[in-house]
Amino acid sequence: MFSNFFKIIIPKTKIIFIVEDNELYAKSLNTFIKIRFPKIKEIKNFRIGEMCLMEMHRNPRIVIMDYFLNSKYEEANNGLEIIKSIKILKPKTDIIVLSIQQNFNIIAEAVKQYGCSYVHKDQWAFNKVEHLIKENFNHPTSGFEPRA
Amino acid sequence: MENNESQKSMQNACDFSYLSEMMGGKKNLMLGIMDAFLEQIPEELGSINDAVTNTNYPKIKNVAHTMKSTVSIMGIYSLEPILKEMEALGASIGDIEKIRTLNLELNLICKKAIEEVEKEKLNT
Numbered sequence: 001m002f003s004n005f006f007k008i009i010i011p012k013t014k015i016i017f018i019v020e021d022n023e024l025y026a027k028s029l030n031t032f033i034k035i036r037f038p039k040i041k042e043i044k045n046f047r048i049g050e051m052c053l054m055e056m057h058r059n060p061r062i063v064i065m066d067y068f069l070n071s072k073y074e075e076a077n078n079g080l081e082i083i084k085s086i087k088i089l090k091p092k093t094d095i096i097v098l099s100i101q102q103n104f105n106i107i108a109e110a111v112k113q114y115g116c117s118y119v120h121k122d123q124w125a126f127n128k129v130e131h132l133i134k135e136n137f138n139h140p141t142s143g144f145e146p147r148a
Numbered sequence: 149m150e151n152n153e154s155q156k157s158m159q160n161a162c163d164f165s166y167l168s169e170m171m172g173g174k175k176n177l178m179l180g181i182m183d184a185f186l187e188q189i190p191e192e193l194g195s196i197n198d199a200v201t202n203t204n205y206p207k208i209k210n211v212a213h214t215m216k217s218t219v220s221i222m223g224i225y226s227l228e229p230i231l232k233e234m235e236a237l238g239a240s241i242g243d244i245e246k247i248r249t250l251n252l253e254l255n256l257i258c259k260k261a262i263e264e265v266e267k268e269k270l271n272t
Contacts, residue, residue: 021214022217022218023184023188024181024184024185024188024217024221025217025218025221027180027181027184028167028170028181028221031170031171031177031180031181032170032171035171035172035174035177066217100213100216100217100220101213121216121217122220123166123220123223126170
């Protein structure tokens with residue numbers, strides 16, 4: 001009964017941003033995360049990284065982003081530029097980088113330099129993202145308070 | 149050979165098991181994703197057809213790249229090598245005739261996939 005009481009009053013504070021120019025993929029991933037993590041306060045999709053940067057003040061716990069963000073919007077910055085900007089604005093934000101590129105080892109190495117996780121967009125991608133989110137939520141330094 | 153071809157054309161373009169698993173078997177959520185697919189895939193096909201007609205290599209590369217993610221959601225695995233090759237040919241300013249042939253195949257499989265998704269929607 002006591003635990004139920006706390007369940008009611010603890011506010012949902014975790015926010016996840018998804019930066020993906022493929023709307024279908026973004027919608028599918030968003031829905032998948034909502035199903036697996038119903039206690040997340042908000043999962044917001046952005047089509048370009050620049051829009052996500054404008055809302056980084058909201059302290060998303062995790063940013064999940066496609067590496068090639070300028071395939072549809074040619075003037076948009078690519079993933080690496082956005083990663084650098086996120087790390088300047090909010091260094092503690094966990095970033096999961098998605099890509100379907102064949103030469104994914106090169107990208108994986110590039111993003112790891114910035115402390116990002118890399119997930120190849122294959123049939124296990126959503127499950128890998130789920131695992132990484134769980135790891136983030138279970139991390140000892142993680143709390144219900146958004147990180148600066 | 150003929151048998152193989154007819155067997156190939158009998159095979160389904162889509163594998164809905166991935167979508168079902170990802171959506172936790174929830175039919176209303178699956179329908180939402182199917183609707184988004186039915187909206188998005190004709191736009192992407194239109195873009196890549198235009199790009200092939202105009203021999204616009206960068207656009208062929210970019211649209212083929214985007215479509216790889218789109219088709220993965222509906223489990224259209226037969227399109228993965230086709231799109232991969234189109235993307236590579238677009239990047240290397242490769243053989244346009246080869247791209248046209250691949251594009252024909254892409255259109256045929258997408259048409260079949262659209263029919264299957266529409267049918268699946270009625271059964272879901």
